[in-house]
Amino acid sequence: MSTDHKVIRRQKLRWRIRAKVSGTAQRPRLSVFRSNKDIYAQLIDDNTGTTIAAANSRQKDIAGQKGTKSEKSVLVGKAIAAKAKELGIEGCIFDRGGYLYHGRVKSVADGAREGGLKF
Numbered sequence: 023m024s025t026d027h028k029v030i031r032r033q034k035l036r037w038r039i040r041a042k043v044s045g046t047a048q049r050p051r052l053s054v055f056r057s058n059k060d061i062y063a064q065l066i067d068d069n070t071g072t073t074i075a076a077a078n079s080r081q082k083d084i085a086g087q088k089g090t091k092s093e094k095s096v097l098v099g100k101a102i103a104a105k106a107k108e109l110g111i112e113g114c115i116f117d118r119g120g121y122l123y124h125g126r127v128k129s130v131a132d133g134a135r136e137g138g139l140k141f
Contacts, residue, residue, distance in 0.1 A: 036120035043117050044068045052102065052114040052141065054121065054130050061095050061126050063102045063134075065114060075109060077101035095126040099133020106139055113140040 045051030050065040062078040079085060079094045087097060106114065114134075121127045134141075 032120040034120075039117060039120065043115055045115050045117075047074075048111070049113050049115055050074050050106075050111060051117045052131075052134060052139070053117045054119050054127050056119070056121055056126055059091075061091070061098055061130060063098050063130055065102065065106055065111065074111070075102060075105035077105060092126050092129045095129035096133035096136070099130040099135075100137040101133075102130075103134045103137020103139045107137070112138070116141045 043051060045066050045068045047067050047069065050067050053064045053066055055062040055064075060079040062076070064076045065074040066072070067074055077084075077098050079091070079098050081101070084094055084097045084101065087094060106112075116131055118127050123131070131141075
């Protein structure tokens, strides 16, 4: 395991959140991962351990857009909401992945809400 204290702290937060948050087929878990450059979102069914849908800021339609990383995060949220609507999913459980609910993580949540997901 890494000796970087920020990484260790986030991992402990992530484990604490995952102990309480679990997704089903009807209400999957919307998991967010934030790297320095990109942001990734997945809808996960924890009962079967499968990813139902995924979106990220590296997709051609999102990466080609001009704007800040926060503006691209809103587009990722809208993209994951659109994929969920196609699959007939209306609600989800938000998993911030140990990150603070601020900035790009909050932008993904706002974009998903604008796209029609309820959590």
